[in-house]
Every structure is written in structure tokens, then in C-alpha cells.
Amino acid sequence: MKKIVAIITPYKKNGKINWLGLTFLINFHIYNKTDKILMLGTTGESHVFNIRDFVNLILFIKKFYFKFLFSINQNNLKIIYYKYYLLKTNNINLVLLSLPYYVLPNKISIYNYFKKLKKFGIKTIFYNIPKRTGIYISFLLYNKLINKKYVFYIKNSFNNVKNSLILKNKKLFLLSGEDTNLYFCKKILYSGTISVYNNVFPKMFNNINNKFIYFVKQFNYDINPVLIKNLIKKIFSIKINFVLLFGIEKFFFTQSQI
Template sequence: MFTGSIVALITPMNKSGKICRSSLKNLINYHILNKTTAIVSIGTTGESATLSQEEHIEVVMLTLEMADKKIPIIAGTGANATTEAISLTKRFENSGIAACLTVTPYYNKPTQEGLYQHFKAISESTELPQILYNVPSRTGCDLLPKTIARLSKLNNIIGIKEATGNLSRINQIKSIVKNDFLLISGDDATALDFIQLGGQGVISVTANIAAKEMTEMCSYALRGDFSKARSINKRLSLLHEALFIEPNPIPIKWLAKKMGLIKNDTLRLPMTPISYNGQIQLEKAFQHAKF
């Protein structure tokens, strides 16, 4: 359940900024239909930073309920305070959640020892499988391979979403962790190369609107058919880049609305609607993808 194309699901909202249940149900059905491997609910793409903890828990549990065991749900449970991350994690125990995705603490920039102790404390507080999440461009701290290796020795830390975009990290990590430790890309633009170098899949923003294509690309790549995988990825390449011309999830929400997957592309401040120039670039990338 933790290989292939896993979607970092957007959180649909109505015009007043409340969670849009009908759009959420539509998104979940879209991913079930297109054989997305799993859904990450309330990761950073799901706007975890602007949801209250009560809303965070509500959306994860609503996603779990709507999925009805037809697709595994991974809960985003990261926080920059260890106690908060533990609290969130414990709320999902015995819920049916498949695993937790835990981002490195943001803003406070802990040392490598601080990162180790943070994730160790979370791991020891729960039996839920834990997937580490390293995205220095958003958090301001980098979980280094040696620290990942230390953490991989803890029983319920099963893998990492590695979103540096630095492909040299794959071999650095693979060479010092156990064989069954999962390496999952967090960067759509380099995800295919990541899999070819030994990764098991991607937690994808692009999959929000290209679920079928991302599923097929990953499936071909994992079977070693890189010719077919690269043919699909070539079509998606401009989209991978254009989805980050403005801060995520501004572009992906605009395109999801354009495709009719959600009713509104509402965002919460300080996120603002996409610019006109951004729309033009997204439209070109969308046409290039040939949906």
C-alpha cells in the first residue's frame, strides 16, 4: 500500500472556507477509480498549516469514512512541537488509518540530534507505522541520511518521503538503512528518476489531477518498463513544474476546479488565489499533458 502513486490530497473548501464534503467525496472516488495506491490526508498540500487541530482530525476521519476501506489513508501528523505531533498521532490510533506521515519540525530548525529525539519520541508513543517527511525548502531543516539511518532502526519507522529533489540522496540513504525501509519521492519532477534509482514510489501533488497517468507511470517504472514510464512522464513534465510556479496548493486547486474535481478553489489566508500569469502558464502545461 506504500508503493506506486500516492496522492498528497488537497483539502476542498467552499466559498466561506469551510470543508466541502461533496468535493472531498468526489476526489476520493476519483482516486479509487484510477487506482491511486493510497491517500495522504492533511499533509502540507492539504493545508495543514491553516487548519485547526480539530479541523485536521475531522478531515482525516471524514476521508477515512468516505474511502470506506477501498483505498488506504495515511494521516499527516507533523508539527513543530513534539508534544503536538504525538497528540495528533495518538488521535488516530485504532481508527483504521494505515500510517502517519510526519514532517520535520518547521521554523525552529532543530539539530540532527533534536530531529532524532523528536521522531523517536513520536515512534515510542504509538504503534502506528511512521513515514518520515523531509522537505527542507518548506521547513528550514534537513533530515540527513545518517539521522535517517538511526531512525530506521526503530520498529515502526518504515520509510521516508524524501522531497529534496537531490537524487544523490537515494544511494546515500539506501546504503545505510535496512532493505525493507521505504524510499518515497516527494518531488514529482524527479519522481521517475527516483524510482529508477531504487525508490518505491511518490507522494504526488500532480496525482490530484492526473491520477490515472501517475498510477500508470509508477506501475511501468516499478516493473522496469522505463520506456513507457518516460513517455507518460514527458507529457506531465511541464505540469510537474507549473504546479509550483506559485506556492502549493494554489496552482493545483485552480486546476482541480477547472477539471470539475472540486467546486471551488478556495484557499485560506495567507494563501491567495492564483495570478493571471500563473493561470496562463498552468493552462499551457495542462494542454501539454493532453488529458
């Protein structure tokens, strides 16, 4: 399976982005052969980033010769369009997109939403997460979006057998959206995974994932980025102690990333 990491954005104590720490994390994933890096893809990041930080992040990743994509999770359509424009003008051609929460759950409004975004010429990974948006997409609407090439990929967090088999039959790039269902997704032959968990052990991700999640469940932890942010903070604080001569300082993660 293709491995896309939802990379965690490191911060300083004053709430500013820790660019040196981010450089360290990106190089860590490049070294460990992660396939792509998703920016602003962990819980609480995309929708709280102001435009200045968003632009700075786009400009910052240009120095890395690697494949990046961005997550957009907004309710303001003007901001969504503006971000698409910024990404397109900076040669970012892949976006992970969820539905604005206020969009009425009818076929016409959702269809028009994707139709307008198609004009930017950026391929969209549709983040299908009904438990968050409250919107369940019908297969009739899926057919229209796929046939019109408004959607090329689906990050699917609605992993039941019927849903997955029908979408797989459409010859889409179907990506796992829930790490707890990775074993199921392998059996259904998903194309890959977008995961916050492979922030920790990207080389061994596929091998350790199921055991790691079993361990997490035993201690009744929530399956969300808070656990991973705390764990990776411990791991990298140990590693950083050995590379202080290179100027890497301690960095921080938060759930809301504010």
C-alpha cells in the first residue's frame, strides 16, 4: 500500500511554527521512504491556519524535492477557492478535501461544490467521513462525481464491505481513512493509506500498525492524533538531545494547533 503521512506541524512555545523542527520531520520521512507528505492533515490544523501561515508553508516546502499535498477543511467557500488558487499557482496539484459542514445534504449542492473546484485544475481526494460531516454520499452521486472526473481519489472513513467493494469497482484510488480498519482495507485491496500513525515508525508502519492499535485499545485511548503527538514528542525529544550541535531545538505539538 502507498503510505501518505499526515505530518504533524511542530510549534514553538510562543505559538509560532517551528520551521527548523518541521525541516527535521520532513527529512525524517524522506529518509524513511514515505510516499507522500500531507500538510495540515491532522485534527485541528487546516481550519485554524491563517492565510499568511498557509502561504509561508507553501513557500517553505518548495525547497524539498518531494511530493506534497495539502488538506483543506473550511466552511468559508471564498477561503477554499483562494487556497485552491494559491496551491495551483505554486504547483501543488493534489488536495485532500472534506465537505463544508454547513452544506445541505442534497445532491445538487454537493455536485456544484465539486464542479466549481474542478475549474482550478487540481485533483481532489474526497475525504468521506460521515461521522464528522453528517453527510452520507449516495452511490448515484458518486457515479456522477467520478464520471465527470470531479473526484480522483477517496479517503474512505466509512469502511464497510458494501461501500468499499462498490467504490473499488469504480477503479478509483481508494485510500484508508481509519487506521483501526487498515487490516480490513488491505483485504479489500485499497490503494494506500493516509495516516497520522506513520509519523512514528514509517518504515515499519504496515507491519506494526495492527499490533500498535491493539495496544492502544487495551488502554482505552482515543484513536486520534493526540496520542501520536505526545508519543512523537517523546521520541524526537530523545533524538534531539543527540543533535543539538546542529541547532535543532525542542518543539511542541497541540491538538488544536492554535
